[in-house]
Amino acid sequence: MEIEFRVCPESVRQAKRIFVERGELPALPLATPILHSWKRCREHHVAAERLLPPEEGVVETLILEQARQSVEEWLRLARPVLEGVFGGFDTSRSVLIVADTQGLIVEAVGNSSFLERAQRVHLARGAIWHEGVRGTNAVGTAIAEGAPVEVLGPEHYLSCNEFLACTAAPIFDGTGRLVAVLDVSCDWHDHHPHTRALVDTAVRLIENHAIVARHRGLRIHLHRDAHALGSFVDDAIVCVDDDGRVVAANSAARRLFSLRHEELGAVPLERLFRRAAPVPRGDEPVLLYDPQGNPLYARFEGRRARVVIRRADPAPANDALAELDTGDEALRRVIAQARRVLDKDIPILLRGESGVGKELFAQALHRSSPRRDKPFVAVNCAALPEALIEAELFGYAPGAYTGARREGSLGRIREAHGGTLFLDEIGDMPLALQGRLLRVLETKEVVPLGGKPVRVEFALIAATHRDLPAEVEAGRFRADLYYRLAGLTLTLPPLRERSDLPVLVERILRACAPDRDLRLAPEVAAAFAAHSWPGNVRELAQALRVAAALVDEEEMVIGWEALPEGLAAALKQRTSMSPSLPQGQEETLELATLSRAAIERALVASRGNRTAAARRLGISRATLYRKLREMGSTPAQAAG
Template sequence: SAVPIFAANNHLVATLDVSNDLNAPQQHTLALVKMAAQMVENRLFHATADGEIGVHFHVRPEFIGTLWEGVALFDAQGQLQAINRSGQFQFGLPLDQDVLSARRIPFEDIFDESWLAFKQRGLSSEVLFPLRLRNGARLFARASSMQVTGISSKPVQSVPRESAASLELLDSGDPQLKLAISQVKQVLNRDIPVLILGETGAGKELFSRAIHDASVRRAQPFIAVNCAALPEGLIEAELFGYEEGAYTGAKRKGNVGKIQQADGGTLFLDEIGDMPLSLQARLLRVLQERSVTPLGSSKSIPVNFTLVSATNQKLKDKVAAGEFRSDLYYRINGLTVQLPALRQRQDMSRLIQMILQIEQAPQVTLSDEVLAVFAVHPWPGNVRQLHNVLRTAVALADGGVIERQHLTHDFLDEMAVEAERATVLQPVLTLKAQSDEAIRVAMQQQAGNVSAVARQLGMSRNTLYRRLKALHLN
């Protein structure tokens, strides 16, 4: 299993090779070698490239801060000094060090934003924000000041003045979410583990980050691990780390695991219900003893972190089925909070406005028909789906009013399937009839409180008053 290693100037400098007996193949060796080679390349890049301000970016926000993020380094005047290979790939151009030195590419030639505006919003916090390339492609980004030493350039982490994931900003008017936020605030900084329950896309990682940012550990690491995304053969090494020579493919000098990286900060274990049983016992021992032992080592390393876990599964059912350890369940379940599904929330209007702000499209509005569609849609992907739908619709509406034709066929098909399932033998209601029925039900649920109904359905009060008048409900 061999992977090439390139320097910051894109010149081939080495090949990382792991060889083993043909009769004893290691299933995950190549994946580990790729990760190790990427670590070496990243280290080489930061050790040899100069720059005062770094832009960390990726088309998928969850990849920022990982091995696969793009990193572009700029000088104080906004001239591109260096860019790693992942960044070059995302830009779609090969830029070696010689080309950069000759061209002196300014920030504005790459991104659709001024250098001054970027610094003002980027360096004030660690929050991710959308950033567009000049060709219109959309990325997520984070900025950092670069502290240049004799051997490396390292991001200087700043304490955010106000995080976009703050508990206050997440409190957008939904009673169930408000309760969850209130409960979390009561146990902050008391060493009580939090278990977040919620459907996929309901915002569990964002909520966990808000817990971290609201705590006294906010200046320390927030380490997230998706237990469902890592192969079983890799999750143990990823969590606990390993010593040199722990197994075939282990890199020299070993690797610090996620648990140790979270020391002093917060460890977020997403989809913990998918953690293999064999690792559950090791995790329980870490939580009991407050120490971690890397693979291949006999030395225990003390760790101190806040634990936040999340799952979309019913862990009690998994405990009953013998698929999740009961002792670990009670260890992680200090406080359980339930995040509501989007179809259950009463703050649709506020959520829409927040997402439009994130998409830098606050001037965009939604037609009454689209609001009616949103009110009756099942939203299986929850807030993540709402964000994706609005992002696409904003682009298609080109800054104007989002109409039905700006919604994707897949999204509209989901609503039709749900209506079919709900009505069985009855004819499918028209969109207007569904919308009227949603208003009647909401008026009953909210005891005639027009403001509460408007929030629940994502309508303006003027629109709702007009609809109520037509239905003779006012």
């Protein structure tokens, strides 16, 4: 494979020569760690023009054995990981290296023909690849930088190493202490562009396995994306002692929470989060918020500590957009785009099916913008009779027409002066009015009926569920107005495409019943996940509001009986058609037909505790009692 150089190898060689001779930094776009390393090498008078490798820095067997023992635990953890990660990778022309914290190679495995070539430059067991000895190289530079590094061909400081392409990443323990370095080296003609990703993955896995093996207390696995949580390799992991202090964290977690090495062992867990469930139940992911208010999904593993994380608002004040971020990637991208134009006077056009939350999004945009203290004025262009829209929008002078208020009316546009005007269902605005609105947007003046022009200034957000370009094509919407409105078009995803349904459900339930810890029964949650939600978040919010009102006072779990009738029927129909439900839910679905066997099984599994059995079945305790009565059965062991 032809190597992919950041710049042409010959230019790198020349630039290096000039740098070594005169200390002039090259104008080439070389990676920063390479430039840093060249500077260190020059300062330490490392001889670059060596055609033969330095003979110093090769240790005796005894020292090598000691070094090996110091990383033995890590080698043991690394072996299965390396087999797994590099198993399908063509390692026939490369060497896999593990070095200690001084760059001493303690393990080098690979194909014998390349090992021989590597041996000639001492890229082998017992040799030290510290920068001070061998100049810029992946192992030594990764140690110096404390970060993964790729060193390709002539980026190596010593001429004799220019035939190599090396990719290395430091391995840290859970306290952020460097413990070893993993490296893959080959002839640079054989370099594979995926090597870096493989080395990174292997190191993350080794670090994560080590943290799990070493810390037996409470571990919290975290991820921004609910679906990715549990992938293990990408999880941020924090370990907590019985006093609720964070004692270890993997690299991802240290980055996520900006945790410094010296803070581990001292930081209370609650400093990492703005809100959390005080006592996590079972293995379900829990929604937490980082200190910036961004959502994080968490799974609690290992021994449960008496950890209580204080409750706080999920998002900082003034960041209403962050509140809408419940973990869906598409929505998160839309929020990020919106943020970029918040204070830029660019009109925003929101698109999306009915009920996806366009108005809520527009309000959040306003509340996150510098105009948050000024009015937010919403006008539904579809709901107003055509004859009234004009007066409603543009206002009228006193006595402008019969039946009008004597004192006149400002009109919605002028009410929005200094703030935000939200034109909902703009696609339904009559053609005649579109011209007048366009004029206001162009001249920044409103002419009230029977009055004089008045200057106005506002941020504009329009929304529609219609395909406006198609409406323009069909002649129902003015092209010039469309281009005026669509400074930035943002499309909100329909609920069926969102990956954050469980979080949304939790949020809405918390808003409906802040004092209760309401949640969906597992089979209801599964049916929700399978439902297509034609009414989008509106339909979901409505269903949950009804459910929160109907569910028994002492009940925490929302079962079928608390759902609006039409929705429950639609969900059940859909679920019964569903070919594969997750294991463990058959029991609860059988209960939909209220089979005696399902109830009995749940009672046995709950050791006769009816409250637990009802929860298992996803019904209220009252319903379970009713069913038992109908079955004419009150099993003797039933209690609770």
